[in-house]
Amino acid sequence: MLQNEQTVSDRIQQKLDELTRAERQLALSILENYPASGLGPLSALAKDANVSVPTVARMVQKLGYKGYPDFQAELREELRAKVKDPIAKHDSWADTVPSEHLLNRFTEAVIENIRLTLGQIDPVAFDKACELVADQTHQLFIVGGRITHTLAEYFFLHMQVIRPNLTHVQSTSNTWPHYLLNAKKGDVFVIFDVRRYENNTLKLAEMAHARGAQIILFTDQWRSPVHQLAHICLSCRIIVPSAWDSVATPMLLLETMISSVQNLKWDETKQRMEALEDMFDQTKLFRKFT
Known part of the structure; x- marks a missing residue:
């Protein structure tokens, strides 16, 4: 995935107002635990969001994907690109504590929030x-x-x-x-x-x-x-x-x-x-x- 391409999250945000009530419920469920929520079976995603399987199929098509496999492939590509990112590979922000320490995990989450937000602000x-x-x-x-x-x-x-x-x-x-x-x-x-x-x-x-x-x-x-x-x-x-x-x-x-x-x-x-x-x-x- 190229850096200037839209992420799945970007597409969801742009389409929110066009979705039906059930589709919007599904979209918000995906964003709640993004991107892990979309990496499992289609039926599991539908169950977690309390919507039907056809609702999942319709929504991913509205986002511009041919089907659920293409949707998941995009999510996996995002994860691969993130692993290759030098910032994401950095051992820690506070180098005196382990990378899994909350200081580092929290900081990484905030920086990711800022990056995604600035990417979407007009x-x-x-x-x-x-x-x-x-x-x-x-x-x-x-x-x-x-x-x-x-x-x-x-x-x-x-x-x-x-x-x-x-x-x-x-x-x-x-x-x-x-x-x-x-x-x-x-x-x-x-x-x-x-x-x-x-x-x-x-x-x-x-x-x-x-x-x-x-x-x-x-x-x-x-x-x-x-x-x-x-x-x-x-x-x-x-x-x-x-x-x-x-x-x-x-x-x-x-x-x-x-x-x-x-x-x-x-x-x-x-x-x-x-x-x-x-x-x-x-x-x-x-x-x-x-």
Whole structure:
């Protein structure tokens, strides 16, 4: 497999919206344990995904393969190419511990997440998202969930320095309707939603969309239901050897966005930073070494 060719995962991601409910269930099952999930017998894959054997056959054809054997051959070729990759063959990232140590396995998973994510991100869409966030003529709303509220708070803190006219929406359903009162057509909502997609977040997105707001969604490789309403969807891979998903890749995109927005509005940002530093000096928030 050539390096610039699409992977099976790439094809699945591009076709997700065109699949039937059962086919989509199958696709998400494959991505859950990719690529090992597709290396066994067809009947085993169907059973694991709780779909019929014909569903598997139909989906692999929709992905552009003649049949399941061709689909599996592509997966095996991906594995062979990965073994030949000098980075994949590297003994360890932390050379003071064995390659099978969690430090190395976790790092390898994060680097693979970053590689796959950057391979799928549309730079034009990303730049457009940054321009929307930087546009101070519209209100910016930032929304996180049970876990992703940490990303939302991090983003909000930096945007406070860069621009005015923004709101951090608390995700609890008994408070966020108050924030929607001020939302109007053209306003921008940056929403963070990864599995296990939250009902409150979807309802908020539906109501914001109904008011004419534009939605920028940070989500995972399976994509939150909010993506159907999003103007721009930034999907990140999040699987690591842990009971918890990783926010390393979403954080990478988020910090890149912060840098881009800062540069787009640097003159205003610089003035705001200078004013903020003066306030810090007056309040003696930070210790000065002279």
